[in-house]
Amino acid sequence: MNNEANADAVATPVALMRQRLSAMLERGVDAIGPWGARRILRELQQVLDPAVSEVEGGRRAAAVAQWYAGATPEQRRECWVLMSEHFAPDVAAIESAHAAYEAVRGTDDEARAELRLRRAFTAPRTRLLQRFSAYPGGVRFLVDLRAELLPQLKKDKRLIALDGELQELFSTWFDVGFLDLRRISWDSPASLIEKLIQYEAVHDIRSWQDAKNRLDEDRRCYSFFHPRMPGEPLIFVEVALLREMAGGIVPLLDEEAAPADLDKATCAIFYSISTTQSGLKGVSFGDELIKRVVEVLQTEFPRLKLFATLSPIPGLRAWLAKNLDARLQALPARARNELARELGVAQVTAADLQAALDGVALWPEKSARAHWLLTAAAHYLARERSEGGRPLDAVARFHLGNGARIERINWLGDPSPKGLKQSYGLMVNYLYDLKRLDKHRRELARGTVPMAGAVQGLLD
Numbered sequence: 001m002n003n004e005a006n007a008d009a010v011a012t013p014v015a016l017m018r019q020r021l022s023a024m025l026e027r028g029v030d031a032i033g034p035w036g037a038r039r040i041l042r043e044l045q046q047v048l049d050p051a052v053s054e055v056e057g058g059r060r061a062a063a064v065a066q067w068y069a070g071a072t073p074e075q076r077r078e079c080w081v082l083m084s085e086h087f088a089p090d091v092a093a094i095e096s097a098h099a100a101y102e103a104v105r106g107t108d109d110e111a112r113a114e115l116r117l118r119r120a121f122t123a124p125r126t127r128l129l130q131r132f133s134a135y136p137g138g139v140r141f142l143v144d145l146r147a148e149l150l151p152q153l154k155k156d157k158r159l160i161a162l163d164g165e166l167q168e169l170f171s172t173w174f175d176v177g178f179l180d181l182r183r184i185s186w187d188s189p190a191s192l193i194e195k196l197i198q199y200e201a202v203h204d205i206r207s208w209q210d211a212k213n214r215l216d217e218d219r220r221c222y223s224f225f226h227p228r229m230p231g232e233p234l235i236f237v238e239v240a241l242l243r244e245m246a247g248g249i250v251p252l253l254d255e256e257a258a259p260a261d262l263d264k265a266t267c268a269i270f271y272s273i274s275t276t277q278s279g280l281k282g283v284s285f286g287d288e289l290i291k292r293v294v295e296v297l298q299t300e301f302p303r304l305k306l307f308a309t310l311s312p313i314p315g316l317r318a319w320l321a322k323n324l325d326a327r328l329q330a331l332p333a334r335a336r337n338e339l340a341r342e343l344g345v346a347q348v349t350a351a352d353l354q355a356a357l358d359g360v361a362l363w364p365e366k367s368a369r370a371h372w373l374l375t376a377a378a379h380y381l382a383r384e385r386s387e388g389g390r391p392l393d394a395v396a397r398f399h400l401g402n403g404a405r406i407e408r409i410n411w412l413g414d415p416s417p418k419g420l421k422q423s424y425g426l427m428v429n430y431l432y433d434l435k436r437l438d439k440h441r442r443e444l445a446r447g448t449v450p451m452a453g454a455v456q457g458l459l460d
Contacts, residue, residue: 036075040067041082048087048128058134065132065141077156080149084162087125094120126165139173139228142166147279167282174226174280176288179234181296184221186212195233195276196221202272202312204418209255214238218260220268222293224285234280237289238272241265241301245429246310247410249419267306268297273398287402290432307432308407312414313423315393319380320424325350327376338368360424365411377409377426378458382449391449396428403437404430405450409458 046052047060068076097120101113132138146166153159184192193215197205205211215221218241223233240252242260246269251257270293273286294307320327328336328350340348343356356369363370384392391397396406406428413419413427431452433440440450 037078037082040064040079041086043067044082044087044128047131048124054131054134057131058138061132061138062135065135065137068141068145076148077152080145080152080159080162081156083125083128084158087123087128088161089121089123096120123161123165125162126169129165129169133169133173133228136228139226140232143170143229143277143279145279146170146281147277150278150281166279170280170283173228174234174283174285176224176285176292179224179226179285181289181292182223182225183296184215184223184233184236186215188215191231192223192233196236199233199236199274199276200272201274203249203253210253213253213255216259218262218265220293220297222289222296224289233276235273235275235286235289237270237286237293239293239297240269240271241297241304242267242269245269245306245308245408246271247408247427247429248413249310249427250415252310262301264303265301266303267308268294268301268304269308269310271310286398290402294432294434307434309399309404309428309430309432310410310413311395311399311428311430312419313377313381313393313426313428314395316377316380316423316426317421319384319392320376321354324353327372327379328353330379331372335368335372339372342368357424361412361415361420370411373424373426374409374411375458377423377428378406378451378455381406381409381428382451382455382459389447396430399430400444400449401441402432403440404432405436405440405452406455407431407452408454 043060043064047057047064049057049060052060068079071079094117097113097117101110101117104110104113129142132142146163149159149163149166153163184196186193193208193211196214197208197211205214213219220239220241221236222239223236225231225233240246240260241262243264243266245267246252249271252269252271270290273289275286297304297307328339328348331339336348339353340346343352345352353369353372357373360373363373381391381393381396386392386397391400400406408429410427410429412425414423415425419425419427436450443450
């Protein structure tokens with residue numbers, strides 16, 4: 001680049017600051033105030049100051065976090081923009097390092113040039129965020145900051161890079177090797193049980209008695225913890241120990257049911273997995289949680305042979321509403337005639353089925369309409385894809401991505417209002433066959449969803 005271009009690149013942050021301050025004054029809203037914006041920018045720059053130690057940098061970061069805690073939503077957004085715009089990579093340095101790399105490709109100097117190019121791409125913003133982790137509450141501060149930031153990304157594209165760098169840092173900081181697996185029982189601190197009640201996202205915990213039922217001796221509940229967020233669970237998994245694979249959630253949540261005989265338990269059912277930190281979206285450790293829990297359970301209960309989930313199908317009803325006519329037309333004439341007979345119409349239409357679905361809880365399990373709904377669910381789970389080519393249903397995407405297979409679709413597995421609203425009461429078992437997890441992942445990568453013969457039969 002020539003000297004004029006270099007001068008423009010250096011001046012860009014100053015120009016951006018002037019533009020932002022002018023815009024704030026023009027709209028008559030002094031969100032932070034021009035001098036306040038300069039002060040916050042100066043304090044962020046002082047956090048990043050390479051001349052100070054990590055301890056001092058962390059102390060300065062803590063001071064910024066203290067200001068942030070009392071800031072208004074508008075002030076916080078302005079702070080995000082300052083972090084995004086004024087701590088970006090040096091474009092001139094990137095172009096220079098890229099030119100140097102291209103000039104020495106294929107020579108002994110290529111590795112050194114590659115390292116320089118990598119360093120040029122590292123934004124000062126990354127180092128700034130790392131400084132926040134140096135004080136005790138810094139990791140929690142950044143997780144909470146990202147939780148606030150995520151809903152704003154669609155409206156303000158300038159924040160995308162900041163979000164991406166936070167996610168990359170979290171993927172390293174929250175690697176499962178750094179996480180501590182703990183069992184949550186009725187003897188655990190009340191604050192932990194309160195968090196379980198608060199964050200349960202699959203089957204609401206209605207009372208302390210309900211919580212106690214889920215933490216009794218024939219149950220297990222585990223959570224991951226991070227050493228820099230003590231006492232704050234990252235994800236919960238609830239497990240029932242049974243003699244056979246469960247097909248419905250009602251018996252598992254029955255507070256009056258007799259405890260299962262642990263000496264005869266051969267099956268571990270994972271019936272609820274709930275994340276707790278929205279700021280860690282995109283950071284995956286749920287699959288490792290299941291693996292670690294399986295290892296712990298196998299040690300405590302050697303008789304356990306089968307590990308499966310009892311999972312919701314959260315997107316089924318919404319998907320079916322958009323594809324009802326297509327699923328009806330996909331039926332052979334004989335099946336459509338049987339549906340028409342059950343519904344009391346001459347020729348069944350999508351409108352007929354939509355009206356009948358309101359009474360799905362009363363349908364006989366062996367009826368043609370129940371079979372049609374199970375078939376539609378099998379198609380949704382095994383055939384429907386997102387834009388990225390992955391299973392459309394979020395829960396299916398998670399378990400199939402972990403190497404599980406679709407084992408069974410259960411009729412009225414969850415007849416609660418929530419279950420009916422999500423999936424007309426259907427639930428699914430995903431089987432974790434520990435010897436075939438890698439095989440199933442390879443199949444999924446090739447576009448084939450692993451499934452048991454009974455599910456394949458629905459599709460056939």
